[in-house]
Amino acid sequence: MIIFDGLYSFISLLLSMLSLFISNFMSQKDVEKFPFGKHILEPLVISIKSLVILIMCLFTLVGAVKTIISGGNSVEFGLAIIYSVISVLGCGIISFYIKSKAKSLSSELLKAEFNQWLMDTILSAAVLVGFLIAIVLSASKFKFLNPYIDPAMTLIVSIVFLRLPIKTFMESFKEIIAVKADDEINEDIYVLVKEIEEEYRFEDSIARVSKIGRELRIEIDFVYNQNSKLKTLDQMDSVREEINDAMKHIKYNKWLNISFTGNKKWIV
Structure with a gap:
């Protein structure tokens, strides 16, 4: 679960850098090369971002199933909780900042960026809650379930997270092929x-x-x-x-x- 969370955060950071580059590029006026403007770049980038996240979720989903079948894994819950708290705070602050910018600029790219970091915040919070539950279980007769908590959380979160990138990809792809407005x-x-x-x-x-x-x-x-x-x-x-x-x-x-x-x- 920590690997999934960290990988998601790392990919989010790379995709945010891509969004920043594209936003700066779109702000540069170049009528001779782009007589109809550069607005098509926004849904194009969102589609790429959605596909990357979708592939990552599918990859981790398969990995979680394999781990459960093989008997689960062990986790150092103390370090995991420290990581989760820092991750929740960091991702939450970034999400709040991007949301304020998305409202002021009415940017679909920033809205997608907010959704991406909000998902990361929720993911980190889910990791934290899951590990707290695991600590409680370790002191009970259900401690035999502990090896399965980590892959089970990864499996559930991967399935839940599949919906948003699929929806975002479909919406941005419609804009690319110029489907009618809402x-x-x-x-x-x-x-x-x-x-x-x-x-x-x-x-x-x-x-x-x-x-x-x-x-x-x-x-x-x-x-x-x-x-x-x-x-x-x-x-x-x-x-x-x-x-x-x-x-x-x-x-x-x-x-x-x-x-x-x-x-x-x-x-x-």
Whole structure:
């Protein structure tokens, strides 16, 4: 269990360094090389981090099963408890700090980083509780169970921890392949577009919205005809401004493209 906890912390540290490097790289403006921005890097890094943690959990799960089958192992509980207390405090402080930064920056990368360190804190706390239970058992008639406590905790924690990296990987992978944004954002923008369509008597409209990292990719197309109220370029820009202002409450960077056409084939 200590090896699993330490390995998880070490991998978390390496992945945090990767996140820091990518965050710094994303903050550097380079429009010539990246005309559409670097936001795709955020879900890409999160996917890599999730896969690494998932593989580690599977590896330790298999190792725990083998240890239980072979008769368990022995642990020096005094040193284990000292390690666990230090680990809980250290990981807890880091988790709290990252959570505060994630809120202020609205960064999916930092949110994933917080989840990763929160898991590490929970893991360290589970180690501490498990070893305290083992000390109690060692003074009872159930002391024969002590060799199995360490691998049993590792097995349970590995299984519990599998859920989060799988969920995080699936969410970040959806962003990589540009799946539509969540229903609340989609509904918000859809209602706005339909209101504009009715107001200016457009023949039809379509809105496409996907979320990539901290950015929303939004494409809106309006089809107008002779009955439409909008006729001039200035009026088109006015509609763009109106839509942009109406979406300011959505707390993401926005790549907004609004087009007007008289032929439906350009919006399909």
